Amino acid sequence: MLFKLSLKNIKKSFKDYAIYFLTLVLGVAIFYVFNAMDSQQAMLELNDAEKEIIGLMNEFLGGVSIFVAIVLGFLIIYASRFLIKRRKKEFGIYLTLGMGKRDVSKILLMETFIIGIISLVAGLIIGIIVSQFMSIVVANLFEADMSEFTFVFSKAAAIKTIFYYVIIYLIVMIFNVFAVTKYKLIDLLNASKKGEKIKVRSLGLSVVIFLIAAVILGIAYYFATQRLDSLDLFGTSILLGIIGTFLLFFGISGFILKLVQSNKKLYLKNLNIFILRQINSKVNTTVFSMSIICLLLFFTITIFSSAWSINMSLKNDLQYGTPADVLVYTYSDAEGKTAKNILTKVGYNLDNFAKYTESYTYGFDTVTVGSLLTPILNDVQKDYPNLLVDNWLPVMTISDYNKIASFYGNQTYTLNEDEFILVADYEQMLQYENKALAKGVTIQIGDKTLHNKYKECVEGLLQMSGNKSNTGIVVVPDNIDISLSEITKNFLAANFKGDKDEANSELMSYMDEINGEGAVADTKIDIYTASTGLRAIMIFIGLYLGIIFLISSAAILALKELSDSSDNKEKYGMLRRIGVDDKKLNKALFIQIGIFFMLPLLVAIIHSVFGIMSASKIMESMSVTTNISSIAMTALLIIAIYGGYFIVTYFTSKRIINEKSE
């Protein structure tokens, strides 16, 4: 009997449950998809290193999943509380009919259970379908070939999803039962009459608080973008940002109201008064949620756009940073040995190389980071007190450098007796080096004094890397006294013959011995895999958190709006009775919901402008430049999810206010 009642209740109020149901299904589906990453391997032709990277990525996402589960847990509890609130009167009627609170709890328990099961199954099915398409994304990232279509299903991910979901749902059930037993009958029956408590704040106070919030946020923005040198101030800026956001939402609606009120033409036009007051009361009763939503949106935008920037940057630098198939070089303690004779010694067949070239780097006490920056050393040390100024910069002779440069396909140079060139590409260091070179730098090696040939660094590299990280190589004439070198390293750059993957694996099998002899080998394929892995981890974590945060914020707003809809129905009904036509009513509803959704997003976007500025300054040190496409991708993500929730909310609300009243 009770079961039948529960089932009927769900059927009846299915449209009202739509948003709740949608959120549950999406949550489950996303949770499954991002935990089932490793199953993609089945469909793709990947090498061992790539498989390892995907395994690592899966571990990362698994860690993030715990956090995601907590966020989803809070969201589901919050959402179900809204639904109970809406149904207080119904429960009150059950109680007056003589049902015990136990029975009512049982009904609620069963409903929660049924909805839980349906959404879990629906979520998993959607998750499994989406995860088939995920292979295409992964294949794209790793530039791997799809072997053939195989249906992928991750048992581990499914079990994990069910496990977390069951825990969340058990907590929700306990909460729900507890909520019902707590209520008094009279409150349940009168719940619909009471409505939301109206919070009216003095407009003057709102304006003052809004202005204070603006000042606080201004300071936070300044610290976050201009004073990045101090970690303390950076922390302060985050704290100020949070406080400022709360105060902003406390005062913003009053401020807007006051602003519009001062313009009578706008204020006394159509339904403007009504729209403004509705928003004012809604924002005032949800200051806390609004602020949280705004901060979540801010994190989403900043995290996702940064992740995308890192992805694009790594992708662009990769080609440039790996001009040869392999670079073998000696350690500092392998003095006297060359890369070539180490390879020969461990039994590696040099015939595997199509071609190769060798060069040396030297280290001199007189050629250090500090000596290259002499003209501006004081300024640099003020900015970076921890800079290791006594570190040697590698020195190469011009003929050695030209050998490597032509092998790499980079530009070659000529030098006079008393000149040197600085070769660098690491953005953060580059700006200081260029400043120093512009003022003129002199270095001393033995009895030779050298001046810089160019007023700035030239772009180039010796070591291969996934991003631009060459802090400087000093290229000098061939006739310097190399016997003064404190440390001499030998480099061998080579390209493989035949199948690169096979040749790479073969070289790898000698790696331990090579390391034992005091040399290291960097290969293009390894760097590619590592870089791609990092990119994949960045993108997937960005997407994962971004989507979950967006769903959470949009769902809270949607539920708040819809839980007020019965209240709205009365208000809009009243407007209809005094002669407002449906077109104007729908427009008013659209504007009102639109502003309610836009307000936190707008504030979050302003936050993000400064957040991204701050992030790109930090990322510069990782030689990542903020990419414009990152902003487009973020906007796309927000429009799809947040916009989707907005549209569903609007149409559901519209349906409710246009229902014929009894």
Place this chain on the structure above:
Amino acid sequence: MEKILEVKTVEKYYGNRGNLTKAINNISFNVYEGEFVGIMGASGSGKTTLLNCISTIDKVTSGHILISGTDVTELRGEKLNKFRREDLGFIFQDFNLLDTLTAYENIALALTIQGKRPKEIDEKIKEVAKTLNITKILNKFPYQMSGGEKQRVASARAIVTNPKLILADEPTGALDSKSSRMLLEKLEDLNQSLNATILMVTHDAFTASYCSKIYFIKDGKIFNELVKGNDTRKEFFDKIIDVVTLLGGDLNDAL
């Protein structure tokens, strides 16, 4: 005198063939300019249905309702809304004020949706506030007002547009007797000094005694009609009680 409202053989049926309820069964009457007409009846007598039909909230099954010569049963869409906005004023039992708006804003809304100019709106509100003695509470929210004040604000909203006809549905239903008396005196005043035409539905004999003419409805039909004429309010009240007693049944609880 001009005929403001003409109700011609109106019928309203609910339900289907098997189970038909005649909420209004062939009612006809007229209201002239400047009249204060009451409609009395027990709950379920059809009086609210009748009011809903006149106010175009509900549609008649057959018959016609003319307001200033316009047949409102023929009006559709934007014309209907325009008619409601400009020619009718509503006062409801539960006030129907928007709780998020101040008194001033509640009244202003009736004018802004007509597209009136801001200056004109402000003047009109101040004028009507003076008439109804609510100038001091214009900046208050409904939850800060007493029931009587709320109903006076609602009345101000109803008359501020200068409607041809003011429709009041149990305006004193949610008020205590003191507030009721005050509101009714104000309505009477509006009727007499501004020549406002009012049609009021009530089941309360005391409230009805402020009208100049009363139609009694029972089971969807007009059962009786009383005209105040030169009677004092007390005499008129006694006459109403007589009819109510005659009607019997549910209306006894009106005392």
